[in-house]
Amino acid sequence: MTTCAPGRLALVVAAIGLVWCGLLPAVQRVAVVERHVAAMELREVNPAAMVYTELDRLPIRPTWVEDRVILWPYFSP
Amino acid sequence: MADDGLPARRLWLHEDVVATVIGLAIVALALAVTWSARPAESPGSREKWPKGWPTPLSQTIDKPQTWSDSPLAAFRDKKGNPLTVPIVLGGTWVVAVAVVGAALAGRSVGSILPGSIALALLAGMAYLLAAQKVIHFYNLEYPLWALMIGILIGNVVGMPAWLERSLAGEFLIKTGLVIFGAEVLFSRLLELGLPGLLTSWVVTPIVLVTTYWCGVHLLKIPSRSLCMVVAADMSVCGVSAAIATGAACRAKKEELSLAIGLSLFFTVIMMVAMPPLISWLGLDPIVGGAWIGGTIDATGAVVAAGESLGKEAGEVAATVKMIQNSMIGIIAFAVAVYWAGWVERSGGSREGSLLAEAWRRFPRFILGFVAASIACSWLFSSSPEAALWVDGTTTGFTSRLRGWLFCAGFVCMGLQTNFRELAPSLASGRPLVLYVGGQLLNLVLSLAMASLTFGWLFRKAVEP
Numbered sequence: 001m002t003t004c005a006p007g008r009l010a011l012v013v014a015a016i017g018l019v020w021c022g023l024l025p026a027v028q029r030v031a032v033v034e035r036h037v038a039a040m041e042l043r044e045v046n047p048a049a050m051v052y053t054e055l056d057r058l059p060i061r062p063t064w065v066e067d068r069v070i071l072w073p074y075f076s077p
Numbered sequence: 078m079a080d081d082g083l084p085a086r087r088l089w090l091h092e093d094v095v096a097t098v099i100g101l102a103i104v105a106l107a108l109a110v111t112w113s114a115r116p117a118e119s120p121g122s123r124e125k126w127p128k129g130w131p132t133p134l135s136q137t138i139d140k141p142q143t144w145s146d147s148p149l150a151a152f153r154d155k156k157g158n159p160l161t162v163p164i165v166l167g168g169t170w171v172v173a174v175a176v177v178g179a180a181l182a183g184r185s186v187g188s189i190l191p192g193s194i195a196l197a198l199l200a201g202m203a204y205l206l207a208a209q210k211v212i213h214f215y216n217l218e219y220p221l222w223a224l225m226i227g228i229l230i231g232n233v234v235g236m237p238a239w240l241e242r243s244l245a246g247e248f249l250i251k252t253g254l255v256i257f258g259a260e261v262l263f264s265r266l267l268e269l270g271l272p273g274l275l276t277s278w279v280v281t282p283i284v285l286v287t288t289y290w291c292g293v294h295l296l297k298i299p300s301r302s303l304c305m306v307v308a309a310d311m312s313v314c315g316v317s318a319a320i321a322t323g324a325a326c327r328a329k330k331e332e333l334s335l336a337i338g339l340s341l342f343f344t345v346i347m348m349v350a351m352p353p354l355i356s357w358l359g360l361d362p363i364v365g366g367a368w369i370g371g372t373i374d375a376t377g378a379v380v381a382a383g384e385s386l387g388k389e390a391g392e393v394a395a396t397v398k399m400i401q402n403s404m405i406g407i408i409a410f411a412v413a414v415y416w417a418g419w420v421e422r423s424g425g426s427r428e429g430s431l432l433a434e435a436w437r438r439f440p441r442f443i444l445g446f447v448a449a450s451i452a453c454s455w456l457f458s459s460s461p462e463a464a465l466w467v468d469g470t471t472t473g474f475t476s477r478l479r480g481w482l483f484c485a486g487f488v489c490m491g492l493q494t495n496f497r498e499l500a501p502s503l504a505s506g507r508p509l510v511l512y513v514g515g516q517l518l519n520l521v522l523s524l525a526m527a528s529l530t531f532g533w534l535f536r537k538a539v540e541p
Binding site for chain 2: 005008009012016020021024025027028033036037039040041043045046047048049050051052053054055057058059060
């Protein structure tokens with residue numbers, strides 16, 4: 001398809017606008033969704049991160065793991 | 078991906094070489110700038126710099142932020158500071174890479190400039206849609222919206238010729254992958270010691286190979302590259318693994334779109350369903366966290382699900398997934414070698430020795446990706462200061478650059494995705510069966526390994 005249909009374009013833009021600016025904000029006010037969003041924001045979790053570098057908090061080896069797990073049992077001095 | 082990026086006419090520099098040169102130059106430049114502004118106070122303290130050294134480059138490029146009711150809020154950061162300029166610069170970066178790529182490949186810059194600007198605007202639009210809070214916090218990542226925008230324009234609205242001639246999605250993704258190499262650190266593999274290595278590294282290759290084999294031989298899916306991309310995104314780490322292996326095995330755009338769609342759909346379901354399932358099964362949260370980290374595709378969804386089991390479970394889940402993230406380079410390289418040496422060789426004409434032909438078919442930009450990964454891994458492990466240097470550069474700058482390139486690349490893929498070519502795969506339902514079957518195997522093996530390592534061999538980890 002190499003020709004653009006302006007009517008269809010307007011329809012698509014209007015549908016996206018309606019969903020993103022009308023429907024989704026309404027969904028966000030549903031109690032269960034609101035709780036999920038608030039919990040994620042409070043814990044600074046970025047559920048949309050594709051890889052670890054996009055996380056709000058970079059994972060580093062938790063200190064409690066170091067205390068309780070023998071990380072390299074056959075190589076420890 | 079199938080080789081239809083920059084056309085070969087007047088090509089005086091191969092696309093892979095251009096992508097590698099741009100990618101490696103950007104990583105080197107970013108590291109140099111971060112080094113020049115290194116902090117004088119406690120440069121080796123992870124407590125002081127949890128995300129690495131702050132880089133001045135982080136002010137230059139950004140993407141739309143999360144918003145609730147008004148999309149205009151996406152152009153301000155959490156403190157209310159305007160982000161319009163960094164966001165515009167993000168789009169400008171996409172245009173610059175497309176233009177430089179075209180110029181180095183001997184194409185007319187004037188003819189692709191309007192289309193590249195439109196592409197950057199569409200990428201910005203995809204970021205904006207992905208930043209709505211409901212979308213963002215339920216893990217519907219930007220690739221989905223970039224693909225959707227492209228598919229809608231390509232299949233419903235219609236693509237103007239000026240836009241069509243400037244599509245270079247494959248080139249943008251290749252350049253983004255070379256930059257991405259700086260984030261794939263082999264040294265991260267050792268973070269959780271033997272338990273983490275067993276959980277991440279034993280199960281993942283078994284699931285990857287078994288799923289691919291079942292797709293080709295049991296389900297008899299005609300396209301081997303589709304089987305590979307589905308197997309990789311399901312067993313490794315979702316979209317990022319799909320991009321890397323898709324490029325390594327030259328998967329078609331339709332195949333990559335399908336694999337990413339499947340992955341994102343099941344990620345949302347698993348993110349919501351796994352924490353209550355773990356509680357219902359009465360599993361220890363640490364074992365549950367390792368299970369989540371080994372099975373849910375997307376990194377962000379892993380953290381979201383892990384955190385709902387508790388802080389310690391969230392940390393284990395995030396670290397197991399980070400170890401899997403680090404496998405992308407090795408898997409992409411192995412897939413590229415296997416494809417060039419065996420799959421394509423058995424399907425096409427044979428010229429010369431196995432090695433010579435494998436080299437001829439090998440996607441060279443993968444070497445740039447691996448080079449960036451090896452160099453940054455070596456730097457990362459050389460000292461605590463260097464680890465913060467690499468982390469600060471990647472989290473503060475290069476991850477944003479490759480994010481914009483991936484986003485624009487996905488818009489291109491969507492624009493070039495033809496529903497009619499996708500329809501037979503969808504109608505047969507075999508890719509869905511492959512994904513679900515592979516994921517079930519992944520769930521069973523990961524649970525067994527998480528229980529074995531964190532619950533039995535190293536059971537002190539789960540004792541209070």
